[in-house]
Amino acid sequence: MTVLGIDSATPGLGVALAGPEGLIAETTIHVGLQHSQTLLPAAEWLLETVGAGTRDIEGVAVTIGPGSFTAVRIGLATAKGICMAGGIPLACVSTLAASAARHAWVSLPVVPMLDAKRREVYVGLYDVSTGEPVAVEPDTVVSPQDWLEGHKGEALFCGDGALAYRDLITEKLGAKAHFTPSWLPLASAGVVAVLGRQKILKGETIQPDAATPVYLRRPQAVLP
Numbered sequence: 001m002t003v004l005g006i007d008s009a010t011p012g013l014g015v016a017l018a019g020p021e022g023l024i025a026e027t028t029i030h031v032g033l034q035h036s037q038t039l040l041p042a043a044e045w046l047l048e049t050v051g052a053g054t055r056d057i058e059g060v061a062v063t064i065g066p067g068s069f070t071a072v073r074i075g076l077a078t079a080k081g082i083c084m085a086g087g088i089p090l091a092c093v094s095t096l097a098a099s100a101a102r103h104a105w106v107s108l109p110v111v112p113m114l115d116a117k118r119r120e121v122y123v124g125l126y127d128v129s130t131g132e133p134v135a136v137e138p139d140t141v142v143s144p145q146d147w148l149e150g151h152k153g154e155a156l157f158c159g160d161g162a163l164a165y166r167d168l169i170t171e172k173l174g175a176k177a178h179f180t181p182s183w184l185p186l187a188s189a190g191v192v193a194v195l196g197r198q199k200i201l202k203g204e205t206i207q208p209d210a211a212t213p214v215y216l217r218r219p220q221a222v223l224p
Helices: 035-049 069-086 095-101 144-149 160-164 166-176 189-201
Strands: 003-007 012-019 022-030 059-063 090-093 110-117 120-127 134-142 155-158 177-179
Touching: 003 035, 003 069, 003 189, 012 035, 012 189, 022 035, 022 189, 035 069, 059 069, 059 189, 069 090, 090 095, 090 189, 095 110, 095 120, 095 134, 095 189, 110 160, 120 144, 120 160, 134 144, 144 166, 155 166, 160 166, 166 177
Parallel strands: 003 059, 059 090, 110 155, 155 177
Antiparallel strands: 003 012, 012 022, 110 120, 120 134
């Protein structure tokens, strides 16, 4: 089974293909939140480069948040359209789970942390020691200070939220806090494709019309 992975929840847009042997191809574009203009051309380029077409896609995996509200919607809407047009399955992946999965087999708990602005972070706590991300507690949006009050153990922090609040995390945890390099992106379309393919093979799919974004907070712009 060949699965197309889409990660559009953050400023770094990614698309990838995964098959039985693992990752086939992946491309990531860091040009800011221009996903509505770059997502489909990036996917078309990727398929053309590996000599494949839309008929070769047997499933789609997509990050459903948390992340930028508009960017998440763009990726999910695109994934839904491909699945509905081709009659193929859809798998949804947490942005934070995909970020944690980049550090598979690490013995420490992994804390993916995405800067949610307004002095808050989207954060999760994952066990990746078995090679797959297992949520120890639900993803949430919270002030970093409040989250750190309840977490005193050693952990590996990743994501732009961890970079933004590195000083605070170090102040609270000292040598128990470990950080991934600043150049390592939050998530990866390749990871999303691989995780999504595993979900599809396990039957963990969702009907396209039932898939919804996971924002974790209400949008700022709402009707009264």
